[in-house]
Structures are given as C-alpha cells and as structure tokens.
Amino acid sequence: xxxxxxxxxxxxxxxxxxxxxxxxxxxxxxxxxxxxxxxxxxxxxxxxxxxxxxxxxxxxxxxxxxxxxxxxxxxxxxxxxxxxxxxxxxxxxxxxxxxxxxxxxxxxxxxxxxxxxxxxxxxxxxxxxxxxxxxxxxxxxxxxxxxxxxxxxxxxxxxxxxxxxxxxxxxxxxxxxxxxxxxxxxxxxxxxxxxxxxxxxxxxxxxxxxxxxxxxxxxxxxxxxxxxxxxxxxxxxxxxxxxxxxxxxxxxxxxxxxxxxxxxxxxxxxxxxxxxxxxxxxxxxxxxxxxxxxxxxxxxxxxxxxxxxxxxxxxxxx
Amino acid sequence: xxxxxxxxxxxxxxxxxxxxxxxxxxxxxxxxxxxxxxxxxxxxxxxxxxxxxxxxxxxxxxxxxxxxxxxxxxxxxxxxxxxxxxxxxxxxxxxxxxxxxxxxxxxxxxxxxxxxxxxxxxxxxxxxxxxxxxxxxxxxxxxxxxxxxxxxxxxxxxxxxxxxxxxxxxxxxxxxxxxxxxxxxxxxxxxxxxxxxxxxxxxxxxxxxxxxxxxxxxxxxxxxxxxxxxxxxxxxxxxxxxxxxxxxxxxxxxxxxxxxxxxxxxxxxxxxxxxxxxxxxxxxxxxxxxxxxxxxxxxxxxxxxxxxxxxxxxxxxx
Numbered sequence: 001x002x003x004x005x006x007x008x009x010x011x012x013x014x015x016x017x018x019x020x021x022x023x024x025x026x027x028x029x030x031x032x033x034x035x036x037x038x039x040x041x042x043x044x045x046x047x048x049x050x051x052x053x054x055x056x057x058x059x060x061x062x063x064x065x066x067x068x069x070x071x072x073x074x075x076x077x078x079x080x081x082x083x084x085x086x087x088x089x090x091x092x093x094x095x096x097x098x099x100x101x102x103x104x105x106x107x108x109x110x111x112x113x114x115x116x117x118x119x120x121x122x123x124x125x126x127x128x129x130x131x132x133x134x135x136x137x138x139x140x141x142x143x144x145x146x147x148x149x150x151x152x153x154x155x156x157x158x159x160x161x162x163x164x165x166x167x168x169x170x171x172x173x174x175x176x177x178x179x180x181x182x183x184x185x186x187x188x189x190x191x192x193x194x195x196x197x198x199x200x201x202x203x204x205x206x207x208x209x210x211x212x213x214x215x216x217x218x219x220x221x222x223x224x225x226x227x228x229x230x231x232x233x234x235x236x237x238x239x240x241x242x243x244x245x246x247x248x249x250x251x252x253x254x255x256x257x258x259x260x261x262x263x264x265x266x267x268x269x270x271x272x273x274x275x276x277x278x279x280x281x282x283x284x285x286x287x288x289x290x291x292x293x294x295x296x297x298x299x300x301x302x303x304x305x306x307x308x309x310x311x312x313x314x315x316x317x318x
Numbered sequence: 319x320x321x322x323x324x325x326x327x328x329x330x331x332x333x334x335x336x337x338x339x340x341x342x343x344x345x346x347x348x349x350x351x352x353x354x355x356x357x358x359x360x361x362x363x364x365x366x367x368x369x370x371x372x373x374x375x376x377x378x379x380x381x382x383x384x385x386x387x388x389x390x391x392x393x394x395x396x397x398x399x400x401x402x403x404x405x406x407x408x409x410x411x412x413x414x415x416x417x418x419x420x421x422x423x424x425x426x427x428x429x430x431x432x433x434x435x436x437x438x439x440x441x442x443x444x445x446x447x448x449x450x451x452x453x454x455x456x457x458x459x460x461x462x463x464x465x466x467x468x469x470x471x472x473x474x475x476x477x478x479x480x481x482x483x484x485x486x487x488x489x490x491x492x493x494x495x496x497x498x499x500x501x502x503x504x505x506x507x508x509x510x511x512x513x514x515x516x517x518x519x520x521x522x523x524x525x526x527x528x529x530x531x532x533x534x535x536x537x538x539x540x541x542x543x544x545x546x547x548x549x550x551x552x553x554x555x556x557x558x559x560x561x562x563x564x565x566x567x568x569x570x571x572x573x574x575x576x577x578x579x580x581x582x583x584x585x586x587x588x589x590x591x592x593x594x595x596x597x598x599x600x601x602x603x604x605x606x607x608x609x610x611x612x613x614x615x616x617x618x619x620x621x622x623x624x625x626x627x628x629x630x631x632x633x634x635x636x
Contacts, residue, residue: 132474146573148471148478155466155575156450157611165605166569170488179606251484255464255573257473287483288497293475 005059007052007106008312009070010113011035013087016044018052019305020059021312025124027305029055041090041099049103068100068108069314071116071307076158080110107318113137113307115152115161117264117299118145120310125301126262133258135299136163136245138265141177142185142192148256163252164189168244187244190266193220197237208233224270238273245274246281253286253294260295264306268298323377325370325424326630327388328431329353331405334362336370337623338377339630343442345623347373359408359417367421386418386426387632389434389625396476398428425636431455431625433470433479435582435617436463438628443619444580451576453617454481454563456583459495460503460510466574481570482507486562505562508584511538515555526551542588556591563592564599571604571612578613582624586616 005028009018012035019030031051038044056062074085080097082088100108111119118135121127127135131150137143142164146153153160164185165178173182174195186192197218201210209226210218210233226234249261261282267274279296286294301309323346327336330353337348349369356362374380392403398415400406418426429437436453439445445453449468455461460482464471471478482503483496491500492513504510515536519528527544528536528551544552567579579600585592597614604612619627 148466148473149469151467153466153574156577157575159607160466160573160575162572162605166572167565167603170565180603247485247488251569252573254480254484255478255570256471257475257478257480259474285485285498287480289477289480 003064003066005064006066006312006315007056007068008116008308008310008315009048009068009072010116010307010311011070011072011088012113013073016048017308018048018055019308019312020055020065021309023316025309027308029058030308031055036089039089041094041096044090045099045103052104062105065104065106067106067315067318068104069116069119069311069316069318070096070100070108070110071113071311071314072096072110073112075110075112077109077111077115077152077154078158080108082110107315109314109318111152111154111314112143113310114143115145115154116310116314117143117306118147118152118310119313120301120306121262121264121299122147122150123313123316124309125306126297126299127260130259132256133260133262134163134252134256136249136261136263138188138190138263138267140190142183142188146256147258153256163248166248166251168248184244184248188241188267190220193223193237193241193267194218196240197223200233200237200240204233206233210234220267220270224273227270227273235273238270239277241267242274242277243281246278246283247285249278249282249296250285250287253282253290257290258294260297262297262299264299264301265303321382321384323382324384324630324633325374325386326434326626326628326633327366327386327390328434328625328629329388329390329406330431331391334366335626336366336373337626337630338373338383339627341634343627345626347376348626349373354407357407359412359414362408363417363421370422380423383422383424385424385633385636386422387434387437387629387634387636388414388418388426388428389431389629389632390414390428391430393428393430394476395427395429395433395470395472398426400428425633427632427636429470429472429629429632430461431628432461433463433472434628434632435461435624436465436470436628437631438619438624439580439582439617440465440468441631441634442627443624444615444617445578448577450574451578451580452481452570452574454567454579454581456506456508456581456585458508460501460506464574465576471574481566484566484569486566502562502566506559506585508538511541511555511559511585512536514558515541518551518555518558522551524551528552538585538588542591545588545591553591556588557595559585560592560595561599564596564601565603567596567600567614568603568605571600571608575608576612578615580615580617582617582619583621 019027082094135145144163169182174186176183337345453463462481487500492504494501
C-alpha cells in the first residue's frame with residue numbers, strides 16, 4: 001500500500017512545530033518542542049523523535065510515513081545541512097537531513113522556511129497549478145522562494161532566493177541585520193514597518209492615533225487598527241511600505257516573468273491597506289509588456305498550518 | 319548517420335547574419351542578408367532561404383543539417399513567434415519558427431538575442447560545464463540570459479530575463495527606451511556610457527582628453543582610448559558605469575545564486591577599466607555569504623561568431 005502521510009517540520013529559533021499531513025493538505029496531527037532547550041543537536045533530535053513518534057503512532061505508525069520535510073533557518077536543500085545559522089543553538093554545519101533519516105528510518109529533505117512556504121503554496125495553496133511564481137514571506141524578516149518551471153530555485157550553492165536582501169534604498173538606506181544597508185527587509189519586515197512608523201510619526205505634526213502609543217513599540221497591528229479608523233498617518237505608513245515592496249516586485253518580474261507574486265505573513269493581515277500600494281508601485285515600475293498581467297495574491301493557507309504544510313510538501317518529492 | 323551541423327541565425331534590425339556550425343562550435347560557412355530590405359516577411363524568408371541554401375549546399379546539403387536556431391529581437395521561445403518587435407519591419411505577431419520549418423524542412427527554434435548568447439556561452443564558451451549563471455550583454459541595449467539548472471529561464475510567458483530594465487537609479491533616473499526611468503540599460507548600454515560621459519565632462523572643469531571631441535558623439539571606444547592614456551575623467555566614466563552594473567549584479571546574485579556572471583559586448587573591450595569597478599561594487603553590495611564566491615567573467619567567444627554560435631546552440635536541443 002502507498003504510504004499515505006508525510007511529516008512537515010517547521011523549525012524556528014524558539015519553537016519547532018511539526019505535524020502529520022495527508023495528500024489533500026490536512027494537518028491530521030501536530031505537536032511541538034522548544035528549539036532553544038537543546039544546546040546539543042543530538043539532544044534535540046532525541047526530543048523531536050520522542051514527541052513525533054507519539055503523533056506518528058496516533059495515525060498508524062512509522063510505516064504510514066512516506067518521508068520528512070523540514071523548513072529550517074539556513075537549511076541547504078542540496079546538502080541537507082544547516083549551515084552557520086545565527087539564530088539556532090548549534091554552531092557550524094549540522095547534517096540535519098541525515099540525522100533525521102538515521103533516527104526515523106525514512107527519507108528526509110530540508111530547505112529554508114521561505115522555500116518551504118513556496119512548496120506549500122504550490123502543493124496545497126494559491127499557487128496550485130502554477131509553474132512560475134514568487135513567494136514573498138513578510139514576517140520578522142523578508143524571505144522569498146522562487147519557483148521556475150515547477151521547481152524551487154536553489155542556484156549554484158543552494159541559497160538562491162534572498163530577495164529580502166536586494167536593495168530597496170540605494171543611498172542612505174537603513175542598516176539591515178545582514179550587515180548591508182537599504183535591503184528590502186529593512187523596510188518591509190515587521191521591524192521595518194515599525195521603523196517606518198517611528199520615522200513618519202516623528203517627522204510629522206499631523207494628528208494621529210498612533211501618537212498615543214509608545215513610539216518604540218508600535219507594531220503593524222497597531223498601524224492596521226489606526227488605519228481602519230481612517231488615520232491618515234497609519235495609511236501613509238502602509239503606503240510607504242507597500243511602495244518599497246511594489247517597486248522591487250517590478251524588478252523581480254523582469255527576472256523570472258512569474259505568473260504571480262504571492263505574499264504571506266503578518267503584514268498581509270493589513271489587507272487592502274498594503275495590497276493597494278504594492279500593486280500601484282508594481283504596476284508603475286514594471287515593463288509595459290507585463291502591465292496588468294502579473295497576479296498579486298495573498299497566500300490562502302491558514303497561517304498556523306502554512307509552515308508545516310510547506311515543509312511537508314518537500315517530502316512528497318522524496 | 320547523425321546529422322553533423324546546425325544553423326545559427328542572428329537577426330538584427332539592420333543585418334541578418336547566419337552560419338553553419340559544427341558540434342565543436344566552429345562556424346564553417348557564413349553569409350548575411352539585409353533585414354530592412356524586406357517589408358514583407360515572406361520576401362525575407364525567400365531571400366534567407368536562397369542565401370542560406372548556398373552555404374548549406376557548400377557543406378553537403380540540407381540532409382547534413384539537424385536544425386535551425388535563431389536569435390531574434392522579441393523572439394518568444396515558447397511560441398516561436400516574433401511579437402511586436404519595434405525594430406523590425408514586420409508588425410504584430412510573426413510565426414517565425416514555423417515559417418523557417420516550412421521553408422527549410424528541418425526543425426527550428428527561436429529566442430531573443432541575449433538568451434541565445436547565454437546558450438552559446440554554455441555550449442561553446444566561458445560557461446561550459448556551468449548549470450547556473452547569468453549572461454549580461456552590453457551593447458546598444460543591456461540584455462540578459464539567465465540559466466538555472468542548465469536551462470535558460472523563460473518564465474510564464476517566455477519573456478523572462480529583462481535585467482536591463484531593472485532599476486539602477488530609483489529617483490530622478492534617466493529616461494529609458496522602454497518608457498521607464500532609471501533602468502540599468504540607461505546607464506550601462508553604449509548610449510548610457512555616452513550619456514554618462516557627457517554628464518561628467520560637462521559638470522567638471524578637470525582637464526580631459528575627451529573635451530577635444532564632439533561631446534554629442536563620444537563613444538565608449540573614445541573613453542577607453544583616453545583611459546589608456548591615464549585620463550582621470552575617462553577612468554571616472556568607467557568607474558561610474560561599473561558601479562551601476564556591480565550594484566545590480568549583487569541583487570541578481572541574491573535572486574538565483576549563480577556560479578558566474580558573464581559579460582559580453584562592446585563595453586567589455588574596456589577590460590579592467592570596467593571589470594574592476596564592477597567587481598568592487600558587486601562585492602561591496604552582495605550578501606556576506608557570497609562575498610568572493612561568484613565568478614565575474616568576460617565572454618571568451620569571438621564577438622563576430624558569438625551571436626551565430628549562440629543561436630545555433632538552440633538547434634542542438636531540437
């Protein structure tokens with residue numbers, strides 16, 4: 001009998017969430033462990049195995065599992081290694097896919113979280129049936145997964161698709177966590193939106209609901225709540241953020257001529273407040289040939305499931 | 319017996335050059351016709367057939383020909399059509415690959431000239447053995463051919479790889495022929511270099527050999543000749559041009575993580591005067607992960623052969 005399930009693992013710096021997924025994209029069992037609790041990778045693997053076998057046993061045991069896919073910070077699809085991940089407890093190179101295979105006795109494959117999100121969207125989400133699209137994840141950082149001809153682009157060394165670190169502002173750009181200046185991530189990540197909010201609020205005398213909040217702790221949720229009330233400064237913050245994104249999207253289209261660009265993550269909760277300026281800037285900057293032709297979409301996967309689903313999608317390919 | 323030859327056609331707005339190519343990348347016979355002389359596509363096809371059969375017969379006749387590849391302005395690989403090419407005599411959509419196949423009785427495939435250049439480099443040139451690289455053609459315009467996993471990227475509609483029309487200068491950029499402002503092509507094409515020369519010469523009082531020339535007709539060859547003499551303004555013109563290119567190359571690397579970026583065309587004749595600033599700007603702007611790792615190369619195909627070779631490379635895939 002065909003093995004009916006795959007495992008998806010979404011490893012973050014704080015939590016590792018995992019689940020058993022069926023072919024229709026339902027997460028039929030799930031659990032998690034704390035990533036930071038295991039200073040040694042072997043301790044982490046043991047804990048992951050113990051917790052995961054509970055949910056695997058609940059669906060019929062390891063013989064029902066086709067394979068394991070994991071979305072991992074700095075995960076390299078080609079080598080299966082985690083390579084010098086600054087936000088994980090384990091330094092240097094960790095042969096993560098091999099460790100999973102050895103421990104569970106099923107094939108395993110890893111990639112980074114944005115590529116996993118792209119796989120998830122293609123397998124179960126808004127990109128079903130698409131062969132060429134770009135996934136942009138808007139969270140703590142700005143990640144991307146690029147799909148060309150039905151395959152995620154990994155490039156020569158496995159690290160392709162770092163669109164959050166292309167340049168949005170060439171001169172006097174903001175410092176980015178990567179060490180560069182002016183990266184898209186410094187403007188369109190959660191922190192980027194907060195920085196834009198702070199800049200705009202402190203350089204205008206305009207009345208705004210946001211001025212009542214602690215300026216150092218404004219979130220895109222706060223900005224959204226104010227925008228819903230018709231707050232002009234809040235709307236301007238989304239317009240500015242959206243303009244940076246849309247301008248870069250026009251460049252991305254010139255690269256791979258995607259059918260769609262799909263946005264995922266916290267910022268997409270702002271709905272039309274962010275979609276409208278992104279679309280306007282994208283259409284204003286794209287080559288005439290593509291005007292009005294490239295779809296701009298939000299992910300339609302449930303946010304709580306998306307990362308596990310995306311990782312699991314890798315395992316169907318094994 | 320295996321058919322030993324392919325035909326490569328390089329169609330430009332003025333001339334159409336074509337040749338018979340063997341498997342080792344030698345152009346063993348060549349000829350040309352004037353593109354502009356044929357207001358009707360059928361007249362053009364007839365003339366092409368007549369001239370081409372002479373060289374085909376000189377190598378053993380049509381039965382020695384495996385197929386025809388053509389590099390064509392606005393040529394679409396997927397459809398085989400030339401679509402709304404502003405610089406060709408034939409308006410609208412021309413089913414060029416089909417017309418070739420019907421006339422010659424062998425399979426034919428087309429693409430645009432920059433993609434053809436990438437194919438040529440991969441088949442016969444500096445990218446032999448590479449599966450991931452980006453070809454940048456620096457001529458009248460700035461073109462690009464992107465290779466991922468050993469295949470040219472065409473994208474959803476066949477027009478991927480328009481890197482000359484990504485934005486080099488976001489605000490107050492120069493108008494570009496495409497209707498946008500600030501495109502890389504407006505800075506790194508032949509015209510772009512001339513415009514930079516004009517700008518720099520007219521905004522400095524510094525002594526320069528270039529001031530003796532007609533400022534409206536300075537070419538990159540003139541700038542090169544002056545740079546060789548140690549002319550500081552000429553060197554600054556190449557530095558400026560190289561900086562725009564290198565800055566954008568850093569963004570391109572973040573997209574597809576290529577093993578190499580390969581430059582082709584007139585501007586590469588400036589040698590180190592252009593290579594050095596490109597490399598410096600690329601290294602200064604690329605993510606730390608890729609610093610010192612991506613090769614920057616000039617094409618090693620003879621310029622007179624490259625376009626025909628590139629087009630012919632398409633035909634080996636038929």
